[in-house]
Every structure is written in structure tokens, then in C-alpha cells.
Amino acid sequence: MQRATSLRTWLKYLEEKNEVAIIDKNVSLNHEIAAITKKLDGHKAAFFTNVENYRTPVIAGTATTRQQFAEALNINEQELHERFLAAMDAPLPCKEVESKDAPVHENVILGDDVDLMKLFPIPVHHEKDSGNYIAAGLSIAKDPATGNQNVSIHRLQVSGKNRLGALILPRHLYNFYKNNEEQGKPLDIAIVIGVDPVKLLASQAIAPLGQDEMEIAGALYGESVPVVKCKTIDVNVPAYAEIVLEGRILPGVREPEGPFGEFPKYYGPKSNKEVIEITAITHRNNPIFQTIVPASYEHLLLGGIPREASLLNTLRDTVPTVRDVHLTLGGTCRYHLVVSMKKRNEGEGKNVILSAFAGHYDVKHVVVVDEEVDIYNLEEVEWALATRFQADKDLVVINHALGSKLDPSTDDGVSSKVGFDCTVPLSSKVSINNEPQEFERISIPGLERVNETEYLLQQVQVQEEHKIYFHEEK
Ligand code: MN
Numbered sequence: 001m002q003r004a005t006s007l008r009t010w011l012k013y014l015e016e017k018n019e020v021a022i023i024d025k026n027v028s029l030n031h032e033i034a035a036i037t038k039k040l041d042g043h044k045a046a047f048f049t050n051v052e053n054y055r056t057p058v059i060a061g062t063a064t065t066r067q068q069f070a071e072a073l074n075i076n077e078q079e080l081h082e083r084f085l086a087a088m089d090a091p092l093p094c095k096e097v098e099s100k101d102a103p104v105h106e107n108v109i110l111g112d113d114v115d116l117m118k119l120f121p122i123p124v125h126h127e128k129d130s131g132n133y134i135a136a137g138l139s140i141a142k143d144p145a146t147g148n149q150n151v152s153i154h155r156l157q158v159s160g161k162n163r164l165g166a167l168i169l170p171r172h173l174y175n176f177y178k179n180n181e182e183q184g185k186p187l188d189i190a191i192v193i194g195v196d197p198v199k200l201l202a203s204q205a206i207a208p209l210g211q212d213e214m215e216i217a218g219a220l221y222g223e224s225v226p227v228v229k230c231k232t233i234d235v236n237v238p239a240y241a242e243i244v245l246e247g248r249i250l251p252g253v254r255e256p257e258g259p260f261g262e263f264p265k266y267y268g269p270k271s272n273k274e275v276i277e278i279t280a281i282t283h284r285n286n287p288i289f290q291t292i293v294p295a296s297y298e299h300l301l302l303g304g305i306p307r308e309a310s311l312l313n314t315l316r317d318t319v320p321t322v323r324d325v326h327l328t329l330g331g332t333c334r335y336h337l338v339v340s341m342k343k344r345n346e347g348e349g350k351n352v353i354l355s356a357f358a359g360h361y362d363v364k365h366v367v368v369v370d371e372e373v374d375i376y377n378l379e380e381v382e383w384a385l386a387t388r389f390q391a392d393k394d395l396v397v398i399n400h401a402l403g404s405k406l407d408p409s410t411d412d413g414v415s416s417k418v419g420f421d422c423t424v425p426l427s428s429k430v431s432i433n434n435e436p437q438e439f440e441r442i443s444i445p446g447l448e449r450v451n452e453t454e455y456l457l458q459q460v461q462v463q464e465e466h467k468i469y470f471h472e473e474k
Helices: 007-016 032-039 066-072 077-089 172-181 197-203 213-221 297-318 348-359 378-387 459-465
Strands: 020-023 045-048 058-060 107-110 137-142 149-153 156-160 163-166 187-193 226-229 236-238 243-257 271-283 289-291 322-327 336-341 365-370 395-402 414-421
Touching (some): 007 020, 007 045, 032 045, 032 058, 066 077, 066 197, 077 213, 077 297, 137 197, 149 172, 149 197, 149 213, 156 243, 163 243, 172 187, 172 243, 187 236, 197 213, 197 297, 297 322, 297 348, 336 348, 348 365, 348 395, 348 414, 365 378
Parallel strands (some): 020 045, 058 289, 336 365
Antiparallel strands (some): 045 058, 107 271, 137 149, 137 187, 156 163, 163 271, 187 243, 243 271, 322 336, 395 414
């Protein structure tokens, strides 16, 4: 069964599991939607039916746990990385449908009727944000050279009734519009709002230039994504999306954008950035406006899970016995990587650390542990660091490498990287005459099997038979 081929099928699933909070109380676009979503973060999605001055509802927090992303893919949490890698290896081409069969074309708005803030409840999230931001729009563009599409998410500031300011970091979309801009041409771009967690996740794949992330989504569903050609531009968009903004990135135009509260829980600064002019809007009947509160679990995990999959792949090229990786929430799902591995050769822990730094520039601090340490349990990870690490031989420091420009402790992105090799020395794993090994963890026989509830006294028994033990001393 497909649980998440569109936002509406996913909402139905959440509703059946009682994992969506319906918020009927009148709420303001300014901060109130973000505040309530944040309170529900990690527990429930927030569906706002009564946004001040708007008829259109707002959804936020569609998936805020690993469990929910796994459920969206109809798998269990432990399969997330392998499933994602398999989808990247075997993408499934999209299936084009006619406009009449595409719900997102049920309504078409053209010309002067395009007025973003009049049409949609676009929230202000953080205190010092420059204004209303589209935070959950899939930006889809076609490479003018190859015709292949690219999907990515960019923060989009509402700068006018048909104008957006965009932060476009130097990756794939940047390449497309730069090629066009050098010839004085705009680049067609569609902003797709209101999709399920699988499309959001696929959009964050660390895929090579030329690979269409929507085809990765198709592979994740095991079913081609139905797409429709836009009304005014040459781009194909998911036919069951809620809202599509059709527009173009203007050549040679830069306008102020920012500040904007970002995933590291700091503000990305204001500067002159690229401008998108909206030429048309299409939307379903009774559309739902989707937002992602920046730095929420939804935002962090969307960046984290696909990165983990790619890093796992990279690390296994270096040491095939790498078991799993975890980009922790506290490390913003970007900067802190925990790796579990089966060490077969002395020194491999350090090779894994070096490979992680090379694998993605965002990786800043790496902890490598033996395979029996649960890397999703941070108390376990800290225990390994506390008892299996000596700085004089287990520490790796790389100075002046490229890190994240959004990490305010870097010098415009130039960063120190630190690795902690917490694997135990292979020579220590010897046991003589059943004496404990040097790094043998204590264990209580039967601990896993014992069912403590069978041993507990009933409350009534405490009162009647054992009350001599439960009283205040005079
Ligand atoms: Mn791409």
C-alpha cells in the first residue's frame, strides 16, 4: 500500500493514526503558526484550518520523526538508508499526464491576478526574519543543456505580489541559471507547494548533476510520479501537488533577501540575491498551503536522512565494514556524525574519519565507535567517548578546511574538523581463562529476557500485606 504519494493521502494516514492536530482556533501568520508547530514538533503534524484573513489551511510538520519518514516509505527505520541508496541507484522516470487529469491544474491564475500574499497564507516564522517566506517549496527547473530536471528546496522571501527573493547556493539549480544568465536569458522555474514527505526527502538527495530527484521519489514509491507540463513555462511538476508557482529567475537582477532563521538555529544574513518573477499560479480546488518551520525536526531530518545515506556509501568505499551512520539532531543533522563499524585492521577508525570529512563539507565532528555501540542512543555514544578515547592517539584534527558557511564559529566557512576514534584497540580483545576482556562491557545474564512486570507487586498487596514497610517513622 502506498501511504504517501500525495500530501492528501499522507494526511489521511496521519489522521487515522491520530498524528495530526487540527487547530481550529484563529491564528496569525506572524509567528503563531511557527510557535504551535514547534510545540508539536516530534509528536504531531499541525493543520491550521482558521488562519487570520485566509480561507486556505496551512499544514506544517508532516513528518517529524525517523519513524514517520520510514512509515511514509512503508519500511522500518533501520531500512531508511539502504532504501534511499537503492532508489538513487535505480531512479524511476516520471509519467506525464494531461492537464485535465492533473488536480493541480483545477485552477489557473494569470497576469495581474497573481498576488502571493492575497492568495496564500505564507507565514513569518522567526522573530528577525525579513518577512513572509515560502519554506517548503520544491524548486524544479530544467537544465537547458540536457533537458533533465532538477529538484531542490530554497528559502523564498515574498518580495512583492509576483516576486520572490531566493537563496540559491552553488549547486545544481545555480549551474542552470548561471549558464542562462551568461547569455542574458531567464531560467524557467516552478515552485511546488504541498507535497508528501517522500518527495520532500527525495529532493534532498545528494545526487549528481543531471539526476532528477523526482525520479528518485518514483523509485522510493516503486511507482512513477505523475507529472504535468506547466501552463506558462517548460517544466513538469507533480500532478497531485497542492499549488504550483510558475516563474523565471531573472538574469542580472539582484535584490535584498534575508535575514532568515536557518537550520543551525541562527539567522542567515541579508544580502542581494537572485529574484524569481511569478508568471502564473495553478492550484487544486481547496488548496492546502504547506510550510516547514526552519530548524524543526522535519527540516533537520529532511536534510539528515539523505545525507546519512550518501555518507554511508562514501564511508563504505573506504572501509567496507562500516555498519551505519547517524547525523544527530543536536548537530543540526549536518555537523555531527556518529559512525559504527566493525574494525578489522588497526587504524581503520581514522580512515573513516578522513573519509567523512571528504564526504560532505558540512561534517565537522566525527565520532567512530565499534559496532555494538547503539549510535542512535547518545548516552551510549557519550559512554564510548568517555571510556574508549584518548586524545594523544585517538584524536584527528584538520585545520582550515571548508565547512558550513552557516556555522557562525567558522571564518566564512573555513573550519577546523575534529575526529574521535572511539574504537577499542584490536589487541585488547583477547580473553584468557574466561577473565573479562579489557574493554568488555559488564552484562547481567537474563536482562533481555526478564519481564519486570511479572515481578511487581500489585498496589493492593502493598497496602494490605506490606504496609509495615511503607510508613513514616515517628
Ligand atoms: Mn540535483
